[in-house]
Amino acid sequence: MPLLRSKRADIRNDPDVMVIHLGGNSIGTYGNTRISLMRRMKADIREIDLLFPKTKLMFSDILPRWNWRGQTATTGYGLERTRRWLNGAMFGFLSDMGDICSGPVPPLPPHPAPLQMLCSLRVLPEPSAAAPFDV
Helix, strand or coil: CHHHHHHHCCCCCCCCEEEECCCCCCCCCCCCCHHHHHHHHHHHHHHHHHHCCCCEEEECCCCCCCCCCCCCCCCCHHHHHHHHHHHHHHHHHHHHHCCCEECCCCCCCCCCCCHHHHCCCEECCCCCCCCCCCC
16 A cells, blocks of 8 residues: 555556455465455555545455465365455445456456456446335
């Protein structure tokens, strides 16, 4: 975050989209519970949103791994559950903020593509004026 804060002064216009990839190296490290990690991730995203108010934020899901940093068990089952939980929590958080999407970010295509192609797994629905439940 300090580097991003220092670069903010050099950037005249906010970028249209910013892809955020964070949290993967912190799962399983000493002293990180999933709640404390989620709070830090949300605080970082809020700060980025304040630094770049016109930028749409896109959170890249934390990807699965065979071995996690700090893993002491023979399997990473508990850390995998934490990863899934964090991805869901961050998707809900970005949905509430009104930002674009969450999901694994595929490699950029060699030609310009619509932004919707980048949001491969979960894309937030467009807001509609219709009532959510029609009886």
